[in-house]
Structure formats: C-alpha cells, structure tokens
Amino acid sequence: xxxxxxxxxxxxxxxxxxxxxxxxxxxxxxxxxxxxxxxxxxxxxxxxxxxxxxxxxxxxxxxxxxxxxxxxxxxxxxxxxxxxxxxxxxxxxxxxxxxxxxxxxxxxxxxxxxxxxxxxxxxxxxxxxxxxxxxxxxxxxxxxxxxxxxxxxxxxxxxxxxxxxxxxxxxxxxxxxxxxxxxxxxxxxxxxxxxxxxxxxxxxxxxxxxxxxxxxx
Amino acid sequence: xxxxxxxxxxxxxxxxxxxxxxxxxxxxxxxxxxxxxxxxxxxxxxxxxxxxxxxxxxxxxxxxxxxxxxxxxxxxxxxxxxxxxxxxxxxxxxxxxxxxxxxxxxxxxxxxxxxxxxxxxxxxxxxxxxxxxxxxxxxxxxxxxxxxxxxxxxxxxxxxxxxxxxxxxxxxxxxxxxxxxxxxxxxxxxxxxxxxxxxxxxxxxxxxxxxxxxxxxxxxxxxxxxxxxxxxxxxxxxxxxxx
Numbered sequence: 001x002x003x004x005x006x007x008x009x010x011x012x013x014x015x016x017x018x019x020x021x022x023x024x025x026x027x028x029x030x031x032x033x034x035x036x037x038x039x040x041x042x043x044x045x046x047x048x049x050x051x052x053x054x055x056x057x058x059x060x061x062x063x064x065x066x067x068x069x070x071x072x073x074x075x076x077x078x079x080x081x082x083x084x085x086x087x088x089x090x091x092x093x094x095x096x097x098x099x100x101x102x103x104x105x106x107x108x109x110x111x112x113x114x115x116x117x118x119x120x121x122x123x124x125x126x127x128x129x130x131x132x133x134x135x136x137x138x139x140x141x142x143x144x145x146x147x148x149x150x151x152x153x154x155x156x157x158x159x160x161x162x163x164x165x166x167x168x169x170x171x172x173x174x175x176x177x178x179x180x181x182x183x184x185x186x187x188x189x190x191x192x193x194x195x196x197x198x199x200x201x202x203x204x205x206x207x208x209x210x211x212x213x214x215x216x217x
Numbered sequence: 218x219x220x221x222x223x224x225x226x227x228x229x230x231x232x233x234x235x236x237x238x239x240x241x242x243x244x245x246x247x248x249x250x251x252x253x254x255x256x257x258x259x260x261x262x263x264x265x266x267x268x269x270x271x272x273x274x275x276x277x278x279x280x281x282x283x284x285x286x287x288x289x290x291x292x293x294x295x296x297x298x299x300x301x302x303x304x305x306x307x308x309x310x311x312x313x314x315x316x317x318x319x320x321x322x323x324x325x326x327x328x329x330x331x332x333x334x335x336x337x338x339x340x341x342x343x344x345x346x347x348x349x350x351x352x353x354x355x356x357x358x359x360x361x362x363x364x365x366x367x368x369x370x371x372x373x374x375x376x377x378x379x380x381x382x383x384x385x386x387x388x389x390x391x392x393x394x395x396x397x398x399x400x401x402x403x404x405x406x407x408x409x410x411x412x413x414x415x416x417x418x419x420x421x422x423x424x425x426x427x428x429x430x431x432x433x434x435x436x437x438x439x440x441x442x443x444x445x446x447x448x449x450x451x452x453x454x455x456x457x458x459x460x
Contacts, residue, residue, distance in 0.1 A: 055360055058360075061275075062275075062315060062364045065316065065380070071315065082359060084323070103276020103277060103280065106298070107298075108452070109274075109277045109294075110298075111448060112277070112281050112445050112448050115448075116448060146270065149363055160374040160378070162373055164286045164374075165284065165285070166284055
C-alpha cells in the first residue's frame, strides 16, 4: 500500500549515501524511524536485521510472510524475527512492494544462475561478509556467515505466479521512492546495495541509495 | 529395476506424529519419505555434514530453478552453489518452501496449552522448538535456523501475493525420494504445517527408507532440468574431487 511519510529529511539525525555496490551497517534504536531512498530508481537494497543484543534473534523472511499471509512487503508489514516478535514495522512506502524470497546474490549462486565465469563478479553476500569482517565487531563479536539468513530486497520485484513460477522482473520502483520503518526493538541493520549486473533487479545499472534515521517523535 | 525402487534397503525408520528426527545421508544414498496415512507435513533443514556452515538455501534453490515450490526433478541448493540433494521421485506434486514452521505461541493459540506433565508424550509439539532440539545435537542453534522445506504441504500465492494452504490433498502412501549428492545432515519434524487450518492438533507419522542409488548420469532428469542445474552439478562434482 502506497503511503507517504510526513517526516522532514532536514530533521533526520543521520543521513548517509551508500554508493552503488557497497555495504552499510548501522544501529537503530527502538522508536527511531529508518528510511531507505532509491535515489535513481530500480535499485535493489539487500537488507538484514538483528536484535542489537543477541544474534539468536534476527529477521525471518518465512515468519514475516506467513504471519501476514502475503509474500510482498509494504506499508503495515511487521518485520518479524525467528522468535516471532516484531522487529520493525513498515510505516511508509512510496514504491508499493518489496521482495523477501529472492535472497542475496553471491559469487557461488552466480556460477549456477548465469555462468561459471561469473564467479569474480561483485555480489551481495561478498558485501555482507566484508561488512561483518570490517564492522561486525562494533555490534557483536560473534558475527559470522551463520548470521546471513534470508534477507529483504527493498525495491526489488520477484513475482510468484499462481502456478508457482518465480521470476526476477523489472523493478516497480523509481527515482526518489522510499520505504520507511519504525524500529520496535534496538536493531543492527546490515545492507548490501546490490551490485548484480546479470538480471533486471538493478535495471542493469546499480546506483546509490540513501539511508536516513529520525529520532522517535 | 528403476532408481525409484529400493533394491537394497540400508535402513528404515518410522518417525512418529509430531516427532523430530535427524540423520546423516551420504552422497549416493536415496531416502524416501512416505506419508503413510496421508495428511502429513514434514519440515526439513539440510546441512553439509562435513561443514555445517554450508546449508540449504531457500532463495538460491528457488532462483536457480525459477520456482516457488519443489517437486520431482528439482534439486535443493546450498548457499555455496552446490546441490545437497535431488528430488528423483514425487507422487505428491507440490512441496512448500516459503512458510517456515510453527512456534510455541502459535501452537498454544491454535490448539490450546498442553504440557508433558498431563499428557506425557502426547503434548503438542511445535516446529521451531522441535528443530532447535535436533540442531542442538550437532552444536547448531538459532543462528543456523533457516527456511524449511515443508514436504506434503501445498501453499500457493495469488496475483496479489496472498498465501493459500490447500486442503483435501491427503494421499495415503504418497512419497518423495531425495537422492543425496553431498554428505548431508537431515533434520526434520513431523509437526503440522503452520497454515494447516485443521483446528485439531493432528500430526501424522512418516516412514523413511534409505538405499544406495546410482550416481546421477549425464542425462539425469534433475541435471537436465535447466542449465542452472547442469552448473550446480558441476560445482558439486568439482567439490567432491577436492575432498
């Protein structure tokens, strides 16, 4: 469901540009609002959330989908953890739908999906692993590949048909569209601004996105 | 004799209704899961037995094969671009991949609160705790939990994205054959599917049968399903040569 935010970008306490193909990591306190802006349009933003206190609790795609009875994420979606608790709630969305079944690209899955010689290409899971190596210890000393579970792909369109076909389709997003969520617990966010060049998820042209945080009203 | 007929049974086991189970299935072994009475749900997680950091990956499995469900000729991918097992036979037709399992809160809300103290082994189990219990036996835990394959449960998605659990499909004796392409730790529970609308807690037993199978031939239907699977088998065979 499309819904615009009333928040003023000028009042955000934190604003950062995430260049095309790069990771980002940050902490969002309970009550704070977190926005991701698709600056140039059709840019997939692979995102994982962790309880800031324990890696035993993290975003769960299957629990989120099952609880809301629908595979697409939009305004009103509660992003649930593996423990069945709401981690964040989507409070505004000018894109309309986001994916959580498509997962994150990796060097290994690129060899399967496209060609064996695609292994060298930059990927979201390489971004996640490097982000955890670089910054993970600031948030939790234990971070490892175990913690890379099924993510959200904001602004990405992965339709499933009634007969069970799953495809990566052209994006439904556009320049300046955003998604905004309120943290219901203290969370750590891990993002890969997707570098995939082999399918239409980034319109074959990965571009920067912006992240912003507001304090609780 | 076809591959789908067990010509040399290695072992058999009955998994009781609502029970959890785990075991090692080596490369070259096929395991049949049979829904004996019809109406079972079997939620399964898969790990590379030799390095459990490599595990079944739902999105990679679905993306590679352009499908949201699993049936005959599809394979189950790990997060490392390799194939843990292939589905060589399936008389049910649609196995859910996207709904996960029940948890304690859901089971209590849906079926009522039960305890071992009153009901002994008939107390109501939930999928999450059952799988966590089994994972703990291998030093694995919540951080190793992922999307399950829910065998014998059909859930479809409509044009708007809404989930629909299909009832009335119970088929006594339905089975699915998993041919293992890597040494795989299989963890399972027979708890009811989380979207099963039956207001009664009614888990079903399944019967497991394992036998030695032939390695996948060049014209193996799973390998030939799509070019992605040809490359997945190539990755798996390359890894076996590195072992």
